[in-house]
Amino acid sequence: MYSEKKLSYYITTSKTLECKKFEKKIRIAILSSFTLNGLIETLKVKCAEQQVNCTGFVSGYNQYNQDILNKNSDLYHFSPELSFLILDTRTILGNLFYSTYSLTTSQRKEFVENKVNELLDLARVFVKTSQAKLIISNFVIPTYSPFGIFENKTEFGIREMTESLNMKLANKIMNEPSIYLYDFNGFITRYGEKNTFDYRQYFYGDIKIAFNYIPFLAHDLIGYIKPVLGLNRKCIVIDLDNTLWGGVVGEDGFDGIKIGDDSIGRAYVEFQKRLLALHERGIILAINSKNNFDDAIKVLNEHPNMILREEHFACLKINWNDKVSNMKEIANELNIGLDSMVFFDDDPVNREFIKTNVPQVLTVDLPNDPSDFADVLIMMNDFNVLQITDEDKKRGKMYLQQRKRTELEKSSSNIEEFLKQLNVEVKIKQADEFTIPRISQLTLKTNQFNLTTQRYQEEEIRKFINDPNKIVGCAQVVDKFGDNGITGVFIVNKDNSSEWTLDTFLLSCRVMGRGVEDGMLNHIITKAKNEGVKKLIGRFISTKKNKPAENFLPNFGFNKEGNFWTYSIEKPTKEIPYLTLSVE
Amino acid sequence: MSQKLYEIISRVMNIQISDISDKSGAESIETWDSMNTYILLDEIESEYKIKFSLEEIENIKTVKDFKKYLQNHGVDFND
Numbered sequence A: 001m002y003s004e005k006k007l008s009y010y011i012t013t014s015k016t017l018e019c020k021k022f023e024k025k026i027r028i029a030i031l032s033s034f035t036l037n038g039l040i041e042t043l044k045v046k047c048a049e050q051q052v053n054c055t056g057f058v059s060g061y062n063q064y065n066q067d068i069l070n071k072n073s074d075l076y077h078f079s080p081e082l083s084f085l086i087l088d089t090r091t092i093l094g095n096l097f098y099s100t101y102s103l104t105t106s107q108r109k110e111f112v113e114n115k116v117n118e119l120l121d122l123a124r125v126f127v128k129t130s131q132a133k134l135i136i137s138n139f140v141i142p143t144y145s146p147f148g149i150f151e152n153k154t155e156f157g158i159r160e161m162t163e164s165l166n167m168k169l170a171n172k173i174m175n176e177p178s179i180y181l182y183d184f185n186g187f188i189t190r191y192g193e194k195n196t197f198d199y200r201q202y203f204y205g206d207i208k209i210a211f212n213y214i215p216f217l218a219h220d221l222i223g224y225i226k227p228v229l230g231l232n233r234k235c236i237v238i239d240l241d242n243t244l245w246g247g248v249v250g251e252d253g254f255d256g257i258k259i260g261d262d263s264i265g266r267a268y269v270e271f272q273k274r275l276l277a278l279h280e281r282g283i284i285l286a287i288n289s290k291n292n293f294d295d296a297i298k299v300l301n302e303h304p305n306m307i308l309r310e311e312h313f314a315c316l317k318i319n320w321n322d323k324v325s326n327m328k329e330i331a332n333e334l335n336i337g338l339d340s341m342v343f344f345d346d347d348p349v350n351r352e353f354i355k356t357n358v359p360q361v362l363t364v365d366l367p368n369d370p371s372d373f374a375d376v377l378i379m380m381n382d383f384n385v386l387q388i389t390d391e392d393k394k395r396g397k398m399y400l401q402q403r404k405r406t407e408l409e410k411s412s413s414n415i416e417e418f419l420k421q422l423n424v425e426v427k428i429k430q431a432d433e434f435t436i437p438r439i440s441q442l443t444l445k446t447n448q449f450n451l452t453t454q455r456y457q458e459e460e461i462r463k464f465i466n467d468p469n470k471i472v473g474c475a476q477v478v479d480k481f482g483d484n485g486i487t488g489v490f491i492v493n494k495d496n497s498s499e500w501t502l503d504t505f506l507l508s509c510r511v512m513g514r515g516v517e518d519g520m521l522n523h524i525i526t527k528a529k530n531e532g533v534k535k536l537i538g539r540f541i542s543t544k545k546n547k548p549a550e551n552f553l554p555n556f557g558f559n560k561e562g563n564f565w566t567y568s569i570e571k572p573t574k575e576i577p578y579l580t581l582s583v584e
Numbered sequence B: 001m002s003q004k005l006y007e008i009i010s011r012v013m014n015i016q017i018s019d020i021s022d023k024s025g026a027e028s029i030e031t032w033d034s035m036n037t038y039i040l041l042d043e044i045e046s047e048y049k050i051k052f053s054l055e056e057i058e059n060i061k062t063v064k065d066f067k068k069y070l071q072n073h074g075v076d077f078n079d
Helices: A007-014 A039-049 A064-069 A074-078 A089-097 A105-130 A148-153 A158-173 A184-191 A199-205 A211-228 A263-280 A293-302 A323-334 A348-357 A370-378 A390-411 A415-422 A436-445 A458-465 A516-530 A552-556 B002-013 B034-048 B054-059 B063-072
Strands: A024-032 A052-058 A082-086 A133-137 A179-182 A235-238 A284-290 A313-319 A341-344 A362-364 A424-430 A470-479 A482-494 A499-507 A535-538 A559-561 A564-568 A579-583
Touching: A007 A039, A007 A211, A007 B002, A007 B034, A024 A039, A024 A064, A024 A074, A024 A211, A039 A052, A039 A211, A052 A074, A064 A074, A064 A105, A074 A105, A082 A105, A082 A211, A089 A105, A089 A158, A105 A133, A105 A158, A105 A179, A133 A211, A158 A179, A179 A211, A184 A211, A199 B034, A199 B054, A211 B034, A235 A263, A235 A323, A263 A284, A263 A370, A263 A390, A284 A323, A284 A390, A293 A313, A313 A323, A313 A390, A323 A341, A323 A348, A348 A362, A390 A415, A390 A436, A390 A482, A424 A516, A436 A458, A436 A470, A436 A482, A436 A499, A458 A470, A470 A516, A482 A516, A499 A516, A516 A535, A516 A552, A516 A579, A552 A564, B002 B034, B002 B063, B034 B063, B054 B063
Parallel strands: A024 A052, A024 A082, A082 A133, A133 A179, A235 A284, A235 A341, A284 A313, A341 A362, A424 A579, A499 A535
Antiparallel strands: A424 A470, A470 A482, A482 A499, A535 A564, A559 A564
């Protein structure tokens, strides 16, 4: 079971953080309709655990309305990057919380409609004034009704009122780019109303979340902070024996391991189902196990009760090498940072070995009892992202295809041979509502093949599309093993009738070196030529990570002019063998 | 038994155990404000698995009071 430290631990520890300086920083505001003492202190300590300096602002007791509406309030002077607005059902319903049926059904419906609009207006004012992201909590659905069991036969009763409030709020927030919903009702359901609400604390301090549950609430909220700071994890690396199944396949044999048939086996099945679900939404899975490859792969491919199969893993390190080397190789082969990885292993010695040698990897302290494995996994707040794109959902499959590409590359005698067989097809697309989230995502996270490393939020991309002096496009890459999805982005500024500038030109590293970048640039040049442009100007802005893009412009045929690289449009475009380019 | 109580007070009030006596309370300890008192109550309750009534909470001002009410709830301080 997920457990937490005492609130006093966080409060005391938060006082010792002043002297700690970390590179990453975040400014958080908490706005609430009730007392949430200790929450900001807990968030600060949890941020420090992630090497993040957190500066906090807590709005005065029930002052959130005034603080948001007054543009000169301390809230805006603080200039938060992320704000939590946490409201409770009692406050929002007022006396209706007790005497729900003092209003008629239609009055109750109107009440809900008004409240949703009020809240949404408030939220919009806040994000517009602060330019910060806002996380607004939904409402806890009351479990008590004066109508008792007849509540369920009452039209728009207190429960339905709150549900409707939540649903309307969620639906409206769905299209608000900077506003997110926190499932506060889910929090209370998870821990129980009877545990999280203490009447005495409510009476003496208007405390609506009991002190010992504040750290659990903070744990949930950190789940929003991590993706904002890019601290979310992308890959789960997992051991096999006694982690993915019970027993040791090398000793107990194919028929002897526990998976599915008894209570212990069912615990592993549950764990695997949870892992599969994460895989389906874009978390990469990999294996790091000391085992005979043939024994282990037979279980993965043939055991009737296994949920996870070989095809679900992007990388299989099943050998007798040390786990640290395996871990580094996985990071290398998948081209992801060690700081994007999470490691599950039942053996504390292996865990310690990884923790000591590759501390960037998040090593999970797996409990001894496998019945807790699934809970440990689903309680992790490390896999959250604020946006899930189609590419994310396909990622697992993409890595499998990537494994097959690498195998082809190894078996091909040279790169030409490899590309010839790969049949790369580049489809150039104009940015539109469907591609905006992915385009923004690529500008935010592409570090290696990125000429200028300009970071753009979705709202900015949307503005660019409507600007006649900008071209925003992207490239979808398909080959014989499958669809790589949208993996390239370019943004061109039409400076004037004879010169265009590459504002952004980037490529996801997994399609690098296959001519895709040349194809994209050819497309831009052809387009420029058609519009009578004479010169294309590029820049390379060097960062710690974008070395792979350093020589791209000169290699393509750009000439140096001061700090820029220029290409005369009259020159023919680059010949790219074995690549099909199409424009949609 | 008082050792455990002192440890909790020390943690919540952020003071040394040696600075705690029966007389300790809001008047002698700077960090002993109302919010810390509530947190202290909460952590003492969960440690000793008891629940104080609102009236008891109103009356608890010092460490001595804590001991008295904990004894009423069956906690033994004969040490």
